[in-house]
Amino acid sequence: MKAVCTFNPPDEIKNDIQQSFPDTVFTFIKKRHFKTSDIKDAEILITFGEDLKNEDIDSAKDLKWIMVTSAGLEKMPWKAIKKRGIMITNARGIHKIPMAEFTFGYILQHEKQFRTIWEQQKKSEWNTHLPLQEVHGKTLMVAGAGAIGQEIARLAKAFGMHTLGMNSNGRETANFDEMYTAETMNEGLKKTDYLVSILPSTAQTTHFYKMEHFEAMKKTAVFINIGRGDAVEEKVLQTALDNGEIAHVFLDVFQEEPLPASHPFWKIENLTITPHISSHSQNYLPRAFEIFKHNLHTYSNKEGQFKNVVDQEKGY
């Protein structure tokens, strides 16, 4: 059985996987961009899922299973995959810990004014007159209350926050004090201090946030987007900040990535930019390959349950 990985993980991972499955021939592609011919013999493909094309799938005649070591599947060549009924599994669930930590990094840097303090240090300036506030007692709404959202809400409860969640039907969800839908969320936004968007990129979520959402929020509120950049039009966000509808925006995702150097967002005082790294972690690949190993056992032995099989109609 041949498995091809379109990237080159650390030796530790490669050795572990080869030793765990001695009957499988693994090929790890070391160059930056693989060619169609590199993967044509693969029965199993391991990929970040960002550069696969329909012709790659068509030429890989034995391909039965693709493990995507990320969560977003927007760039997958669905046409060729669906035609052949190839199984897709992904790495969903492994983002929740780093992304929840990153979110609280944002929140604490805001409440504790770390950027201002850092600028003071550079000027050797001791200034204690900073209006520091607490996370404790504040209200957080998560739009997209799935696994990542629930982990953010779990930490929020530990910090003594009030947690609001928004999902498609307002069903009760672990770690959330109150649930809303897209139709009712403006009620919740009135009392929200932090709105965290984890909406994926789908037809329903493109340009989801409108001026009315930001107008509903407190003037002191903060908008955090660690989901997908197209959930909000850039000009809407810019207007919300210009009009003082909210106090600060933290963005890890953008309509165009990398964000061009000429983009006006870089220079907005109350907009903090991070380069789509909220899920980055030294534990990322080890966790993704743990899921792969579980599934390869299932695949090889034809027993047990696969983890994280993607519903190709829903797209997640």
Added chain:
Amino acid sequence: MKAVCTFNPPDEIKNDIQQSFPDTVFTFIKKRHFKTSDIKDAEILITFGEDLKNEDIDSAKDLKWIMVTSAGLEKMPWKAIKKRGIMITNARGIHKIPMAEFTFGYILQHEKQFRTIWEQQKKSEWNTHLPLQEVHGKTLMVAGAGAIGQEIARLAKAFGMHTLGMNSNGRETANFDEMYTAETMNEGLKKTDYLVSILPSTAQTTHFYKMEHFEAMKKTAVFINIGRGDAVEEKVLQTALDNGEIAHVFLDVFQEEPLPASHPFWKIENLTITPHISSHSQNYLPRAFEIFKHNLHTYSNKEGQFKNVVDQEKGY
């Protein structure tokens, strides 16, 4: 009954306290430095406890109770207080929420490389090659495992950390996985990623940390001091950093405060300075006055228990 407050809290607090105790005459001193004569008629004194002198106490013949709206009592005029047996209450316990939050602000800023990311934003630079790590799975030791330390450990457990505590006798303490004493702590330091010092300033804790402590720690470890600056000699800390014994230091407290503009600490790349503000919070005074109100009920009605009475022998 006369109560004098040596500072001027917000109107909301003043109105609340006056309305809650109509039989008590409150005076709030608005100028920056009060005079001995300003407090001479006080039966009750409310103060931050930093500028009281023995002669102030001696001249206030009716003084029976001093409410100190902070936790540190190093600067109190103990000689005059003990001579008269004046009751001291303080605001201990109200620091734990903001200080624990501040500690995790430090930790997350370190793991998520926020300083580097801010510098990138200023240069409109999109660089994703940052070795972000997770708090999850790391080990944190708190030296001084009291109320504040336990709150830090509680949050640490929520973040999935392993928690070590150090106190005078190694007794089991809530939220800590393992306990150490000053004698045994080097064993724990070997596996520590974050050492958080909340040691108060006492004869036992002056220059408590020695080179051996930093040498015992991992090269990647971080030292955080939010307790008192004299817990570690500056030259020891500087040498530990120079020798690469630890990777980063976060200091909120210093031997001399404000830290002089000429001090070399300001310019050390892997030393982050905050100006003794870890306990600052918009909730600080409201919480301190809640304790005062409870105690004034007890004092006025001669029933119930006082909160936070200071043991004048122990000094806390």
